[in-house]
Amino acid sequence: MARKNKSRKPEAKPETRTEFIFPWFHKYIDEEVSPLECAWYNPSGNPDKGLKHRYNTHVMGRFRCTNEHCGTDGWASGKVAILIRGYNHNGYNAVVFNQRCKGCGQLGNFMIDRQSYVDRVAYRIQKWAGIKLEPPHYDSKPGKPHKKHLCEGCKRGVCRQENMSD
Secondary structure (H helix, E strand, O other), X not given: OOOOOOOOOOOOOOOOOOEEOOHHHHHHHHHHHHHHOOOEEOOOOOOOOOEEEEEEEEEEEEEEOOOOXXXXXXXXXXXXXXXXXXXXXXXXXXXXXXXXXXXXXXXXXXXXXXXXXXXXXXXXXXXXXXXXXXXXXOOOOOOOOOOHHHEHHHHHOOOOOOOOOO
Protein backbone atom coordinates (compact mmCIF):
# COMPACT_ATOMS: atom_id res chain seq x y z
CA MET A 1 0.00 0.00 0.00
CA ALA A 2 1.41 3.40 -0.99
CA ARG A 3 2.08 5.94 1.73
CA LYS A 4 0.82 9.48 1.39
CA ASN A 5 3.48 12.15 1.64
CA LYS A 6 2.14 14.40 4.41
CA SER A 7 4.86 17.02 4.05
CA ARG A 8 3.69 18.06 0.60
CA LYS A 9 1.34 21.07 0.50
CA PRO A 10 -1.69 20.79 -1.74
CA GLU A 11 -1.40 23.06 -4.76
CA ALA A 12 -3.78 25.99 -5.03
CA LYS A 13 -6.56 25.38 -7.50
CA PRO A 14 -5.79 27.50 -10.57
CA GLU A 15 -8.28 30.20 -11.49
CA THR A 16 -10.26 29.06 -14.51
CA ARG A 17 -12.59 32.00 -15.06
CA THR A 18 -11.86 33.98 -18.19
CA GLU A 19 -14.48 36.61 -17.34
CA PHE A 20 -16.22 38.12 -14.33
CA ILE A 21 -19.48 39.91 -13.60
CA PHE A 22 -20.18 42.12 -10.59
CA PRO A 23 -23.98 42.41 -10.11
CA TRP A 24 -23.48 43.40 -6.45
CA PHE A 25 -21.90 46.66 -7.67
CA HIS A 26 -25.25 47.71 -9.17
CA LYS A 27 -26.17 49.52 -5.94
CA TYR A 28 -23.17 51.84 -6.44
CA ILE A 29 -23.99 52.41 -10.09
CA ASP A 30 -27.60 53.09 -9.13
CA GLU A 31 -26.39 55.78 -6.69
CA GLU A 32 -24.49 57.45 -9.54
CA VAL A 33 -27.45 57.46 -11.91
CA SER A 34 -30.41 57.34 -9.43
CA PRO A 35 -31.57 60.93 -9.92
CA LEU A 36 -32.13 59.91 -13.54
CA GLU A 37 -33.84 56.62 -12.72
CA CYS A 38 -32.46 55.24 -15.91
CA ALA A 39 -30.74 51.96 -15.14
CA TRP A 40 -31.50 48.41 -14.15
CA TYR A 41 -29.13 45.47 -14.04
CA ASN A 42 -29.77 42.81 -16.67
CA PRO A 43 -28.36 39.44 -15.63
CA SER A 44 -29.43 38.14 -19.03
CA GLY A 45 -28.67 34.52 -19.72
CA ASN A 46 -28.95 35.47 -23.38
CA PRO A 47 -26.75 38.57 -23.68
CA ASP A 48 -28.01 39.43 -27.18
CA LYS A 49 -31.74 39.45 -26.38
CA GLY A 50 -32.93 43.06 -26.40
CA LEU A 51 -29.37 44.34 -26.95
CA LYS A 52 -29.19 47.96 -28.14
CA HIS A 53 -25.61 49.00 -27.37
CA ARG A 54 -22.15 47.54 -26.82
CA TYR A 55 -19.16 49.48 -25.57
CA ASN A 56 -15.63 48.23 -24.96
CA THR A 57 -13.43 50.07 -22.48
CA HIS A 58 -11.04 49.40 -19.60
CA VAL A 59 -11.14 49.34 -15.83
CA MET A 60 -8.38 48.97 -13.27
CA GLY A 61 -7.57 46.06 -11.05
CA ARG A 62 -4.99 43.77 -9.52
CA PHE A 63 -4.20 40.17 -10.31
CA ARG A 64 -2.48 37.51 -8.28
CA CYS A 65 -0.96 34.33 -9.64
CA THR A 66 -1.95 31.28 -7.62
CA ASN A 67 0.82 29.08 -8.98
CA GLU A 68 3.11 28.81 -5.95
CA HIS A 69 5.96 27.68 -8.22
CA CYS A 70 5.71 30.70 -10.51
CA GLY A 71 7.49 33.30 -8.41
CA THR A 72 5.23 36.13 -9.60
CA ASP A 73 3.59 37.97 -6.71
CA GLY A 74 1.01 39.67 -8.87
CA TRP A 75 0.45 42.65 -11.08
CA ALA A 76 -1.69 45.74 -11.42
CA SER A 77 -3.35 46.76 -14.65
CA GLY A 78 -5.13 49.89 -15.79
CA LYS A 79 -6.09 48.13 -19.01
CA VAL A 80 -8.47 45.41 -17.87
CA ALA A 81 -10.92 44.84 -20.73
CA ILE A 82 -14.63 45.33 -20.01
CA LEU A 83 -17.63 44.96 -22.30
CA ILE A 84 -20.67 47.03 -21.28
CA ARG A 85 -23.97 46.08 -22.88
CA GLY A 86 -27.05 48.28 -23.02
CA TYR A 87 -30.55 46.83 -23.33
CA ASN A 88 -34.05 48.07 -24.04
CA HIS A 89 -35.45 50.37 -21.34
CA ASN A 90 -31.97 51.24 -19.99
CA GLY A 91 -30.96 47.80 -18.80
CA TYR A 92 -27.27 47.00 -18.73
CA ASN A 93 -24.68 44.45 -17.77
CA ALA A 94 -20.92 44.40 -17.86
CA VAL A 95 -18.37 41.63 -18.33
CA VAL A 96 -14.77 42.09 -17.18
CA PHE A 97 -12.09 39.88 -18.72
CA ASN A 98 -9.30 38.12 -16.90
CA GLN A 99 -5.57 38.28 -17.63
CA ARG A 100 -2.88 35.62 -17.55
CA CYS A 101 0.37 35.63 -15.60
CA LYS A 102 3.36 36.52 -17.75
CA GLY A 103 5.49 34.11 -15.70
CA CYS A 104 3.49 30.92 -16.15
CA GLY A 105 0.46 31.74 -18.35
CA GLN A 106 -2.07 30.77 -15.68
CA LEU A 107 -5.25 32.84 -15.33
CA GLY A 108 -5.01 35.33 -12.49
CA ASN A 109 -7.15 35.84 -9.41
CA PHE A 110 -8.75 39.22 -10.04
CA MET A 111 -9.45 42.05 -7.61
CA ILE A 112 -11.30 44.85 -9.37
CA ASP A 113 -10.98 48.54 -8.59
CA ARG A 114 -14.63 49.18 -7.73
CA GLN A 115 -14.55 52.91 -8.36
CA SER A 116 -13.15 52.62 -11.89
CA TYR A 117 -15.82 50.01 -12.68
CA VAL A 118 -18.66 52.12 -11.25
CA ASP A 119 -17.42 55.29 -12.98
CA ARG A 120 -17.11 53.66 -16.40
CA VAL A 121 -20.41 51.79 -16.29
CA ALA A 122 -22.41 54.71 -14.86
CA TYR A 123 -20.98 57.11 -17.44
CA ARG A 124 -21.86 54.79 -20.32
CA ILE A 125 -25.42 54.20 -19.06
CA GLN A 126 -26.01 57.94 -18.81
CA LYS A 127 -24.61 58.52 -22.31
CA TRP A 128 -26.92 55.85 -23.73
CA ALA A 129 -29.86 57.46 -21.89
CA GLY A 130 -29.12 60.71 -23.73
CA ILE A 131 -27.73 62.62 -20.75
CA LYS A 132 -25.32 65.40 -21.75
CA LEU A 133 -22.09 64.78 -19.84
CA GLU A 134 -18.59 66.16 -19.86
CA PRO A 135 -16.25 63.39 -20.95
CA PRO A 136 -14.22 62.21 -17.97
CA HIS A 137 -10.58 63.21 -17.91
CA TYR A 138 -8.26 60.23 -17.82
CA ASP A 139 -4.55 60.69 -17.37
CA SER A 140 -2.90 58.38 -19.82
CA LYS A 141 0.31 57.13 -18.29
CA PRO A 142 2.89 55.42 -20.40
CA GLY A 143 3.13 51.85 -19.27
CA LYS A 144 4.47 48.54 -20.31
CA PRO A 145 3.40 47.28 -23.73
CA HIS A 146 0.08 45.44 -23.77
CA LYS A 147 0.53 41.68 -23.99
CA LYS A 148 -2.41 40.55 -26.09
CA HIS A 149 -1.57 36.87 -25.63
CA LEU A 150 -2.16 37.31 -21.86
CA CYS A 151 -5.40 39.31 -22.21
CA GLU A 152 -8.68 37.39 -22.35
CA GLY A 153 -10.38 40.53 -23.70
CA CYS A 154 -8.03 40.52 -26.71
CA LYS A 155 -8.79 36.86 -27.30
CA ARG A 156 -12.52 37.69 -27.40
CA GLY A 157 -12.03 40.77 -29.60
CA VAL A 158 -13.30 43.24 -26.98
CA CYS A 159 -10.08 44.88 -25.74
CA ARG A 160 -9.63 48.50 -26.79
CA GLN A 161 -5.91 48.61 -26.10
CA GLU A 162 -4.41 50.17 -29.22
CA ASN A 163 -0.80 49.24 -28.56
CA MET A 164 -1.21 45.53 -29.09
CA SER A 165 2.45 44.63 -29.14
CA ASP A 166 3.84 41.40 -27.80
